[in-house]
Amino acid sequence: MARESKFTKRDLYKFTHHLLLQHGYAGFHFGLLAEKLNITRAALYKYFNNKDELITEYMAFEMERFLKDLEKIGEYPRFEDQLDFLLKVILKYSNIHQILSLAFQIPKSKHEKVNQTLQQLEHQHEKMYALLNSFIQLGKKEKILKPELPDHLLLGFIFNTVNIPNRSQLPEEAWTNLIKEFLCYGMFRRKCN
Known part of the structure; x- marks a missing residue:
């Protein structure tokens, strides 16, 4: 015991x-x-009354930490500087996307505290999306990002590329540079037909 x-x-x-x-x-x-x-x-x-209360409280805590760092993206006036900053922040919280996706598995609860925290998570997610949307709009304004690509597709590629495990055990800076190179230039040597 x-x-x-x-x-x-x-x-x-x-x-x-x-x-x-x-x-x-x-x-x-x-x-x-x-x-x-x-x-x-x-x-x-x-x-805690149940695991949902603990898990949602933990998720809100992690999301708040992530947002606190992400809000600093506005301190960088150029898109490329914001991209470097964003990649560092996402790598710092590399598991947050996986953890937060679990929120969709938590059913509506009879416990008010769980429902309030789920609502807080939804507001935090909206705040994150607004910050990231501003980042995407800056990239399009500076004519770095293709205007015909939907914002959610661009953000999806960034988040999912960062979620790829560093199986080569490269130093963080080298790994970040590889991710950035892939995001900026793709995987092909030449344009595909």
Whole structure:
């Protein structure tokens, strides 16, 4: 039996993060988390009514951290500087896209706190989209991005390219440069017919 002990919010979120990535939403449960924290499940229920309450609170926390960094994109006047900054921020939070996609698996709840946090996540997502949309519009205004490509397609390529694992174990700067080269110039030596 796990002993009753104190745990920090940092440890709670760290293990929640790892367990969500490892087991997904359906496989995540308080028993796994309690084992990692070396506490009883009852200790977790003192703070959270259910796993959805914990997971949504954790997601809102991560999204807020991401947005705080992302908001600094406006400090860079040129699109290419914003792209460099954006890639660094996305790589810093490389798992956030995967974690936040789990929010769609959380059903509407009878617990008001869960529903409020899901609504907060929706507002945070809208704020993120507005920041990224401004970035895309700047690229089109500077005639760097093709105007005929839809904004959501451009953003999708950026996020999904960054989600590719660095299996070569390249240093972060080299990996970022490869991603940027791919985004800017594609994978072909010549234009396809």
